[in-house]
Structures are given as C-alpha cells and as structure tokens.
Amino acid sequence: MKVISLTEYKLMLPMLELVIFALGILLIDLIIPRDWKWLNAVGAFVGLFFAAVCVWQIQATLPGGAVGFSGALLVDHFAVFFWYLFLAAAGITVLMSERYLDLEDEHSGEYYALLLLSVVGMMCMAAGIDVVLIFIGLELMAISTYVLVGFLRRERRSNEAAIKYFLLGAFSSGIFAYGLSIFYGLAGSTNLQEIHRSILAQNPRHPVIVIALLTTMTGLFFKIAAVPFHQWAPDAYEGAPTSISGFMSVAVKAAAWAMLLRILIFALFPLRSVYVPIVVFVAIATMTLANFAALSQTNTKRLLAYSSIAHVGYMLLAFVAMGTSEPGSPAFSDGFKGILIYLLVYTFMNLGAFAVITSLRQRQVIGDELEDMAGLYHRAPVEAVLMLLFLLSLAGIPPAAGFLGKYYIFLSLVESRHYGLAALGVIYSLLGLYYYLKIANAMLIRESKETKPLFVSIGMRCAVGVTALATIVIGIYPEPFIQGVSRSLPTWAKPTAPTLRQ
Amino acid sequence: MVPISTLHYLIVAAALFVLGVVGVLTRRNLVVILMSIELILNAVNLNLVAFSRMWGNLHGQVFSIFITADAAAEAAAGLGILIAFFRNKETVNVDEIDLLKW
Amino acid sequence: MPDNYFARYLPLLMHFGIATVLASIIVTLSYLVGQHKPNIAKMSPYECGVQPIGDTRGRFSVKFYLVAMLFILFDVEAVFLYPWAVILRELKMFGFWEMMVYIAIVLVGLFYVWKKGVLDWGLIAGKRGDI
Numbered sequence: 089m090k091v092i093s094l095t096e097y098k099l100m101l102p103m104l105e106l107v108i109f110a111l112g113i114l115l116i117d118l119i120i121p122r123d124w125k126w127l128n129a130v131g132a133f134v135g136l137f138f139a140a141v142c143v144w145q146i147q148a149t150l151p152g153g154a155v156g157f158s159g160a161l162l163v164d165h166f167a168v169f170f171w172y173l174f175l176a177a178a179g180i181t182v183l184m185s186e187r188y189l190d191l192e193d194e195h196s197g198e199y200y201a202l203l204l205l206s207v208v209g210m211m212c213m214a215a216g217i218d219v220v221l222i223f224i225g226l227e228l229m230a231i232s233t234y235v236l237v238g239f240l241r242r243e244r245r246s247n248e249a250a251i252k253y254f255l256l257g258a259f260s261s262g263i264f265a266y267g268l269s270i271f272y273g274l275a276g277s278t279n280l281q282e283i284h285r286s287i288l289a290q291n292p293r294h295p296v297i298v299i300a301l302l303t304t305m306t307g308l309f310f311k312i313a314a315v316p317f318h319q320w321a322p323d324a325y326e327g328a329p330t331s332i333s334g335f336m337s338v339a340v341k342a343a344a345w346a347m348l349l350r351i352l353i354f355a356l357f358p359l360r361s362v363y364v365p366i367v368v369f370v371a372i373a374t375m376t377l378a379n380f381a382a383l384s385q386t387n388t389k390r391l392l393a394y395s396s397i398a399h400v401g402y403m404l405l406a407f408v409a410m411g412t413s414e415p416g417s418p419a420f421s422d423g424f425k426g427i428l429i430y431l432l433v434y435t436f437m438n439l440g441a442f443a444v445i446t447s448l449r450q451r452q453v454i455g456d457e458l459e460d461m462a463g464l465y466h467r468a469p470v471e472a473v474l475m476l477l478f479l480l481s482l483a484g485i486p487p488a489a490g491f492l493g494k495y496y497i498f499l500s501l502v503e504s505r506h507y508g509l510a511a512l513g514v515i516y517s518l519l520g521l522y523y524y525l526k527i528a529n530a531m532l533i534r535e536s537k538e539t540k541p542l543f544v545s546i547g548m549r550c551a552v553g554v555t556a557l558a559t560i561v562i563g564i565y566p567e568p569f570i571q572g573v574s575r576s577l578p579t580w581a582k583p584t585a586p587t588l589r590q
Numbered sequence: 591m592v593p594i595s596t597l598h599y600l601i602v603a604a605a606l607f608v609l610g611v612v613g614v615l616t617r618r619n620l621v622v623i624l625m626s627i628e629l630i631l632n633a634v635n636l637n638l639v640a641f642s643r644m645w646g647n648l649h650g651q652v653f654s655i656f657i658t659a660d661a662a663a664e665a666a667a668g669l670g671i672l673i674a675f676f677r678n679k680e681t682v683n684v685d686e687i688d689l690l691k692w
Numbered sequence: 693m694p695d696n697y698f699a700r701y702l703p704l705l706m707h708f709g710i711a712t713v714l715a716s717i718i719v720t721l722s723y724l725v726g727q728h729k730p731n732i733a734k735m736s737p738y739e740c741g742v743q744p745i746g747d748t749r750g751r752f753s754v755k756f757y758l759v760a761m762l763f764i765l766f767d768v769e770a771v772f773l774y775p776w777a778v779i780l781r782e783l784k785m786f787g788f789w790e791m792m793v794y795i796a797i798v799l800v801g802l803f804y805v806w807k808k809g810v811l812d813w814g815l816i817a818g819k820r821g822d823i
Contacts, residue, residue: 092786111800118807195674200668220653227660231667238671254671255623258664262630266607266658269634269650273600273641279647594699648750662768666761674752 096156099163099215102142102171103208106371109135109144109198110204117197125195129547130188132200136207143171153424157220159279160218164575170214170346170429177339177435178207183551184443185331188261192240192329196319199239199481203335206232209342217267220279226264226311229312230257233340237328255297256310256320264307270300271355280355281518292359301359303505305366309468311344314404315374322381325393330456332441337396338435345403346430347460353410353424364411367404368509375516382523388445388454391523392438395482398520399434402497403427409500424501428573429491429567433562437490440555447548461527463536468544474556479524481559484517491562525588599640606633617682624668631661742759764783 097104119463120127142384146163153164162526181203205228212225253495272278274297275286290297304316311322325333352363373424376397380395403426410423447468448455465472481488494517544552564570606629630662635654642650733739776783776791783790805811 111797114804115800118804121821220649222658223653224656224660227664231663234667234671237655238674241674242678244675244678247671247678250671251675254668255614255620257625258624258627258668259630261664262627262634264636265631265634269637269641269653271648272638272653273644276641276645276647276649279651320636655775658771659768662764666765669757669761673757677715677754 096155096161099146099156099161101146101461102139103211105142106135106139106204106208106211108480109138110201112207113197113204114201117201122195125190126186128195128197128200129182129188132204133396135204136175136182138258140172140175140179140209143168143175155217157221158218158279159222161215162217163215164576165572166346166349166578167211167215169432169572169576170342171211172437173342173432174207174210174214174339177335177342177439178203180439180443180551180554181331181335181339183547183554184334184446185329186547187545188329188331188365188446188449191451192257193216194240194329196239199236202232202236206236207339210339214346214350217280217350219272219280219283222350223261223265223268224303225343226347227261229343230261231339232334232335233257236332237324237336239329239332243327243329245499247327248554249324251326253320253328256317260307260310260317263303263524264310265306267302267304269298270296271304271589274300280350280458284357285353286356287356292362297359298362301356301362304356305363308344308348308351309370312348312400313343314370314398314400315377315397316370318374318378321397322390322393324454326387326390326397330389330442333393334439334446337392337442338431338438341396341400342431345427349424349427349578352407353561357415360411364408367411368408369391371401371404371408371509372397372512374404375512379516379519379523380514382520383524386458387456388461388527391458391527392441393518395523396438398516399430399482399530401516402494402513403430404501405506405509406430406497407508409497409504410508413504413508415578419500419503421574422496422503424577425573426496426500426519428495428576429496429569432569433481433489433493433559436555436558436562437478437488439479440559441475441482443551443555444478447471447542447544447552450543458527458530461530462534464531464542466539467536468542471542471544471552475531476528477556477559478500479528481563483521483524485521487560487563489559489566490560492563492566493516539583552557595643596640599636603636603640606630606636619671620683624665624672628661628665631657651679652654755810755813762805762810766798766802 103448109131113135114127116131117125147165147168150163150165150168153162155162182200185199185203189199191258209225209230210233212221213229216222216225218479234250234254237253238246238248268278271283273291275283277283285296310317310320325337328336335342341462357361377589378397378401380390383572385391385394401588406423406426408423410420445456447466448460453460464475477488481490484490484494494513497589498510498513499514610626610629610633613629614623617623617626633669638650638654638657640650642648642654736743772794773791775788780787
C-alpha cells in the first residue's frame with residue numbers, strides 16, 4: 089500500500105491551511121460579539137496571506153512540476169500562477185467587503201469562510217489533473233459562490249440572482265459531469281494524461297467522442313459565461329453583493345479558464361479539429377452580443393457584467409489562435425501568454441472598478457445605477473481618477489495594463505493568420521470604449537444632486553490603491569510578468585516523480 | 591435472451607440524462623427543476639459505475655461516490671436559497687422570478 | 693434450475709399474479725355480497741376518531757426542511773466511511789488518521805449547526821430566531 093509522503097502534503101499545504109482558517113472563522117464567529125465582527129475580515133486576510141507564503145515556498149523549490157496524491161494534483165508554474173491570482177483577488181475582495189457588509193447589516197463569519205473555501209476549490213481546479221479533483225474543486229467553488237451571491241437574505245434581488253445562478257450552475261455542472269464520465273469510459277482512467285493518451289489513439293470524429301466533447305464544452309462555456317450560455321452572468325452580478333460581483337467576475341472566471349485550459353489544451357488537444365470551429369462561432373457570438381447588450385445598460389454592475397462577457401470573447405479569440413497552430417509555434421505560445429496575462433490584468437482592473445462601485449454604497453444609497461456615478465469627481469476626486477484609469481484599462485488604452493493583454497491576443501491572431509478575427513476584435517474593442525466612456529462621462533462631467541464628499545473606508549482605499557498600482561505597473565513594466573507567464577506554457581511530457589528540492 | 595452489457599447501462603443513463611435536461615428546460619416549478627438536475631447527476635453515476643465495471647477498476651466508483659456527496663451538498667444549498675427566496679416572495683414558480691432583466 | 697436469467701424469477705412472477713387475483717376476488721365478493729348502509733359518521737375519514745380539522749395540504753414549518761436538509765448532508769457524508777472501512781486494514785494508521793481529520797471537519801459542521809440553534813426544537817429556537 090502506497091502511503092502519501094510528506095512532500096505531497098506540502099504541495100497542498102496552502103489549501104489545507106485555508107480550510108483550517110475557514111473552519112476557524114466559522115467557529116470563532118459564533119462567540120465574538122457584534123461589534124467585533126471585523127475580526128473575521130482580519131482572520132480571512134491573515135489566512136490568505138499565510139496561504140500566499142506557502143505558495144511562495146512551494147514555488148521556490150519547484151522544478152518543472154510536481155505531481156502528488158496518486159497523480160491527481162500537478163503543481164507546476166501554471167498552477168502556481170493561478171494560485172497567486174486567486175489569493176490576490178480574494179485578498180482584495182476581503183479589503184472591499186468589511187465596510188460594505190457593515191452597511192448591508194450582514195456581518196457574518198460565513199461570508200469570509202465561504203470566500204476562503206471557494207478559493208480552495210479554485211486551487212483544486214487549477215492544480216488538478218484528475219477529473220475527480222477538478223470536479224470536486226469546481227463544485228466547492230460553485231456551491232460557495234451560490235450562497236455568497238444570495239448572501240443579502242433580506243434583499244429580493246440577491247435571492248433571485250442566487251436562484252438563477254444556482255439553477256443554471258447546477259445544471260451545467262451536471263452536463264459537464266456527464267461529459268467527463270464518458271471520457272472516463274473511453275480512457276479507463278480519470279487522469280487527464282491517461283485521457284490524453286487514449287484520445288490520441290482514436291478517431292476524433294467518432295460520435296461518442298463528439299458527444300463527450302460537446303457536453304464537456306457546454307459545462308466549460310457555462311462556467312466562463314460565453315454566449316449562448318451567458319444568461320446567468322448579468323443577473324448574478326447585478327443581484328449579488330457588489331464585492332462578490334467583483335470576486336466572481338475575476339477569480340471564479342479565472343478558475344473556470346484554468347479548468348478550460350487544463351481540459352481542452354492539456355487533455356483534449358487531439359480533438360482540436362472538432363472543437364476549434366465551435367470556439368470560433370462562440371467567440372464571435374460572445375463579443376457581438378455582449379458588446380451590443382452593454383451599450384444600453386443603465387446599471388453599472390450589469391454593464392460591467394456584459395463587459396466581462398465581452399472580455400471572455402477576446403480571450404476565446406486567443407484560444408482559437410492556439411487551437412489552429414502547432415504547440416511550440418509563436419502563435420501558440422503568444423495565445424497562451426495572452427490568455428494568462430489577460431486574466432492577470434483583468435483581475436486587477438475589474439476588481440478596481442468594482443471596488444469603486446462598492447464604495448458608492450452608503451447608508452441610504454444602493455449605488456449601483458449609472459446615476460449614482462454622477463459627479464463622483466467632485467465627491468471623491470482620487471477615486472474618480474482611478475476609476476477612469478480602470479475604465480481606460482478595460483477598454484485597452486495604453487499605457488494601462490489592459491492594453492498588454494489585448495496586444496498579445498491580437499499578436500497571436502495575426503501570427504496564426506486570422507486577420508478577419510483580429511479586425512473584428514479591434515472593432516469591438518473600439519465599441520467597448522463607448523460604454524466605458526459613458527461611465528466616465530457620468531463621473532466627470534455630469535452634476536450630481538449629492539454634493540457632500542464620499543466616505544471611503546481605509547480597507548477600500550487599500551483595495552483601490554493596490555489594484556490601481558498593479559494596473560499601472562503591469563502596463564508600464566510588464567517584463568517580469570511576461571516571463572512568469574511564459575514559464576507556465578503547457579508541456580505534454582509526463583511530469584517527473586513527486587519530488588521537491590528540499 | 592441478450593446478456594446485459596455496458597451498452598445497456600449507457601442507454602439507460604442516456605435516457606435519464608435526456609429526461610433530466612428536458613425536465614430542467616420545460617418544467618416551471620423550482621423544486622421539480624432541482625429534481626431534474628439530480629436526475630442528470632444520477633445518469634452520470636450510472637455511467638461511471640457501468641464503465642467502472644467494464645474496465646475493472648475503481649476510479650469510476652470513487653468518482654460516483656463523490657458525485658453523490660456533491661449532489662447532496664448542492665441540493666441542500668439549493669433548498670436553502672429556495673427557502674430564503676420563498677420567505678421574500680412566496681412562490682416557487684420560475685415565471686415569477688422576474689426582477690432582474692435586461 | 694433453468695439457466696436463463698429471467699426464467700429463474702418465474703415463480704416470483706407467478707406468486708405476484710396469484711396474490712393479485714386472490715385479493716381482487718375477495719374484495720369484489722365482499723362488495724357484492726355485503727350490505728351497504730352509509731351514514732355521516734361512517735363516511736368520515738376516521739370513523740371512530742376525532743373530527744378532521746382543515747386541509748391536509750397545510751404549510752410545514754421551515755424547521756422540517758432544515759432538519760431534512762441536515763439529515764441528507766450528514767447521511768451522505770457517512771457514505772465515505774464505507775469504502776474506508778473496507779480497506780482500513782490495508783491503510784493501517786495512515787488511513788485511520790485521515791478519516792479522523794475527515795470526521796473532525798464533519799464535527800465542526802455539526803457544532804456550527806448546533807450553535808446556530810437548528811437542532812433546538814420548540815420555543816427556545818424561536819427566540820434565537822435568525823436561521
């Protein structure tokens with residue numbers, strides 16, 4: 089009987105540590121009095137910080153990649169990149185949440201515990217190369233987020249958003265699991281490497297394989313909110329607590345992308361002749377629908393939801409470039425880098441934008457309508473200027489970081505000779521500029537009824553500051569980030585024995 | 591008399607899966623939709639167990655135990671959300687969930 | 693013993709058939725032969741019991757749903773104990789401690805539920821209130 093070694097436990101130390109913190113917060117919350125609820129936020133932040141330290145230690149001793157737990161967990165640079173991303177997003181979300189929850193009168197340890205548990209799920213999704221681990225991670229993340237979306241129990245919009253998100257999410261998970269079960273049947277193993285090997289030997293157009301691929305992809309597209317499976321996203325983002333909308337739009341989406349890349353690139357790459365045409369269609373539909381729907385929105389959260397769907401469309405373009413070129417070619421690696429950098433940059437700029445919207449929530453104001461943005465420049469000049477930065481970055485204007493992601497995506501498209509798709513992407517980016525500037529217009533030019541300065545808590549100032557700093561730094565000095573990303577390019581070689589340099 | 595092979599199980603599972611999908615798409619009662627989702631997960635379980643027997647290894651059965659646990663967790667979370675919604679709105683009909691729209 | 697899979701269950705089928713026929717004969721005979729003199733007391737749902745009050749489709753307290761949900765959760769969590777119990781001898785102490793960790797996590801859940809007052813049944817639970 090093979091016993092799991094200590095080095096393997098070290099690989100999952102960040103996750104174990106987060107689980108312990110989550111359970112601890114849940115229990116401590118039962119005994120602390122109402123005025124001390126901010127301790128929960130501190131606990132969650134400390135937990136995330138320790139997890140980041142653990143990840144850093146793993147990264148420092150990491151060779152090419154280490155597998156553990158009977159080949160279920162693969163910690164390579166790809167996984168470590170996403171782990172940092174999730175931890176950063178969750179940390180910023182905690183900073184945003186404290187005062188917001190205070191205003192909503194929903195202080196609970198459960199909020200932070202669920203946040204940490206969903207991060208654990210995401211880490212499983214990014215590092216799992218066994219279908220079972222990926223699916224369990226997905227569900228841990230999804231169930232935590234369902235509850236977080238419906239966290240404002242007394243507000244009907246939040247209830248409704250949670251119901252819609254839950255029903256569509258559970259439905260898509262079921263379809264996804266059905267696809268995975270057929271792949272298990274084809275390969276006789278739940279390991280993605282085994283599945284890859286058995287798919288190589290088979291005809292990619294065999295009907296059973298096509299059914300398995302289609303159901304799996306349906307699940308994946310639901311999770312990244314690509315058209316035609318995007319309907320849940322605007323509703324869930326609008327109804328959820330604003331801090332959670334921000335968290336979902338970056339971390340949950342990044343986790344879904346990590347899962348998508350692991351499954352479609354790492355395991356099912358031999359089937360690309362079947363899935364690339366579908367992805368092309370989905371990418372075009374996603375960009376078109378999301379950009380046009382965003383034009384007419386009057387609710388800022390909903391507008392950013394459609395903008396996040398549009399960004400998924402751009403990333404799918406890079407995916408097309410990868411799928412149509414050979415591994416190792418410049419188009420493939422630039423497409424891969426494009427997706428990862430885009431996710432990194434998007435995490436900071438979108439969380440920043442959501443942080444500013446969250447800070448608009450005051451005692452009597454919900455603050456998620458475009459009207460509430462009016463005159464922000466006079467009420468909180470620093471926030472307004474940083475919001476402008478986030479919006480320009482989202483639109484892809486240099487030198488903000490958003491340009492970098494778009495640059496790599498369009499570069500990979502040109503390298504793989506998809507000139508038409510590249511042109512379409514550029515046109516839609518320009519269209520995107522219109523609705524981002526609509527927010528900027530309201531913020532800078534329009535007069536507001538409200539004239540007294542906006543109160544912004546210290547945590548919120550930190551959140552906005554950190555995201556703005558990251559947006560500028562990545563935009564101006566991208567070298568270390570690009571190098572970090574290029575190390576995580578996928579390899580199909582079997583990872584070496586589960587050893588870490590001690 | 592034909593011996594029962596893996597294919598038979600797969601056909602039953604596929605039928606269950608289709609029933610579940612159709613149920614989710616056509617029924618208007620939230621609880622019935624929840625039950626249809628459980629039907630899909632049971633189809634997955636049947637698939638996994640049949641394949642597990644076919645290959646003679648246990649991966650599929652392990653996966654199916656996890657899916658069972660997951661289905662229970664999902665049902666509990668879903669019913670919790672449903673009760674919170676019902677307290678505010680007094681309905682479980684999906685046509686009346688109409689506050690959020692574009 | 694017939695070797696056909698279904699043929700072996702033929703006696704069972706015959707048993708069902710005989711039982712159905714016999715039961716329907718007895719019910720029909722007593723219906724045809726017996727006398728029928730209905731009155732209000734005889735037609736009430738519980739002939740010698742209390743008068744029925746209200747509709748059967750009343751609302752249940754939300755407590756029932758909560759307890760049912762908790763039952764499902766803890767019930768399914770116990771499923772993991774079965775495969776573990778089968779190979780515990782092979783896993784030795786390693787498997788034992790792994791399962792202790794799992795049970796500890798489940799116990800945290802139970803403790804949380806308990807402290808939240810879901811398990812209190814009755815008026816005391818109403819005072820805590822915020823489930």
